[in-house]
Amino acid sequence: MIRFENVSVTYDGADEPTVRGIDFEVAEGELVLLAGPSGVGKSTVLGAVSGLVPHFTGGTLHGRVTVAGRDTRTHKPRELADVVGTVGQDPLAHFVTDTVEDELAYGMESLGLAPEVMRRRVEETLDLLGLAGLRDRPLATLSGGQQQRVAIGSVLTPHPRVLVLDEPTSALDPAAAEEVLAVLQRLVHDLGTTVLMAEHRLERVIQYADQVVLLPAPGEPPLSGTPREVMAVSPVCPPVVELGRLAGWSPLPLTVRDARRRAAPLRGRLADRQQHCRPPREAAPPAQAPAPRRGLFRRGTPGARTAAPAPASPVAEVRSLAVRRGRIQALRHIDLTVAPGETVALMGRNGAGKSTLLGALVGLVAPSAGSVRSAGAVPHRTRPRDLVRRVGLVPQEPRDLLYADTVAAECAAADRDAGAEPGTCRALLSGLLPGIDDATHPRDLSEGQRLTLALAVVLTARPPLLLLDEPTRGLDYAAKARLVTLLRGLATEGHAIVLATHDVELAAELADRVVLIAEGEVIADGPAAEVVTASPSFAPQVAKILAPQRWLTVGQVREALAAGEPR
Known part of the structure; x- marks a missing residue:
């Protein structure tokens, strides 16, 4: 044909x-x-x-x-x-x-x-x-x-x-x-x-x-x-194949069902090692601003514990938020707090209100009720030029951010707008996705390349609050791994990250917390390992294969197996 x-x-x-x-x-x-x-x-x-x-x-x-x-x-x-x-x-x-x-x-x-x-x-x-x-x-x-x-x-x-x-x-x-x-x-x-x-x-x-x-x-x-x-x-390759390679399975499984049939010995090995390795990351309860992820206790004399630092002020705070878009009630009764250094994944079916919530956090959408504060500002009442260094949004459609004729011109404009050193945006872009030519017009890039360029443009200003709407559309696994590394580095430096995503593997790899939204309302908000493993739709492949154990990624399994090897 x-x-x-x-x-x-x-x-x-x-x-x-x-x-x-x-x-x-x-x-x-x-x-x-x-x-x-x-x-x-x-x-x-x-x-x-x-x-x-x-x-x-x-x-x-x-x-x-x-x-x-x-x-x-x-x-x-x-x-x-x-x-x-x-x-x-x-x-x-x-x-x-x-x-x-x-x-x-x-x-x-x-x-x-x-x-x-x-x-x-x-x-x-x-x-x-x-x-x-x-x-x-x-x-x-x-x-x-x-x-x-x-x-x-x-x-x-x-x-x-x-x-x-x-x-x-x-x-x-x-x-x-x-x-x-x-x-x-x-x-x-x-x-x-x-x-x-x-x-x-x-x-x-x-x-x-x-x-x-x-x-x-x-x-x-x-x-x-x-x-x-x-x-x-x-x-x-997908996680199920990567896990099969790690476990030495032959032939390699292509489905969760095939992998589960072979996973009993691997589950046994992991059960013995789980207490000796770092478990899947979990966030502090969301009711109050979580403590910074650098640890609950300061280093001191062995055996002595010093008091935990006072919780940092939240970078984003949403209270009783409601948003109407024409005849549609897009959001209702939304409460959300995001602390410095915290990564929150917004998940839910198409049309649930995830992008609308991001729009409210960056001032593109005005509340019909309730309040929103982002990095100390009321976003819909703050001038865009003042907001750009507080909150950055990478939208689903990167063309909304890209207006120059070449990649080089786009990066230079981002440096100027952010007051950054010349070459900052270009270095970010090269680190995320090498090989993009300076002379290329943004419209001639693939969808994944355009998204990566838009991300580099927003990250140039290094805003305290970073919002990402479907950030892995068009990205292969290697590019996604580089993105995860970059975002983890930003979180470690204290940047708060909120991402709306349907990519369950990204949420498992990156998120401290997962917030599930349905029909404009929050229906679950808790540690990533708890929320995603409780949902058949939003559980990553590794979690399905190794259930009831709470492993989320191949990286966690690899780390656990390495911890049990003789040195």
């Missing part, structure tokens, strides 16, 4: 091809996963299937790409639209109507389908993706995850033979992601739809793939094979 024959793509002005030597085939009715580090050209490969590369993006394509027998060099995207449906990383860039129902119908209208067919397919898609309650909602009022589901639905309704999906679950909560992937699996198995998908959150999708195509570092040939074959050698 899809065939790449020695394909290379070089964009205008680039010295080297973005991808080269791409050679693989996708059979009809297969789901193929495209994997690899950030910035290796996965979006370029996907764009070549729909004809967007090079007809829309420009540049030169060498080799040959055929879809259902049509050569994409001689068939423009509109001539492939009846065969290929594409969902990019940014749903807003693809919307052409104003409401959910109209967007689902638009593609079918373009193909001239009969009204009764369109009506039936719209209803089917609303039910499939859990969008029936949103049918009349303006697209601009939806959360990022809801917009992602609408974007997927808009390409499903014309019933294309090929679906091309770029990070389809990146903005979805775990339950919504499972629903979307179940729909895709149904299309593949029952209708013979061919799916080519790029996704960094391999823990969500690897078990659904028939084949994996790994794009390694630039200049190296791609590797294709079954998921188990590729994961055995891949530099990017």
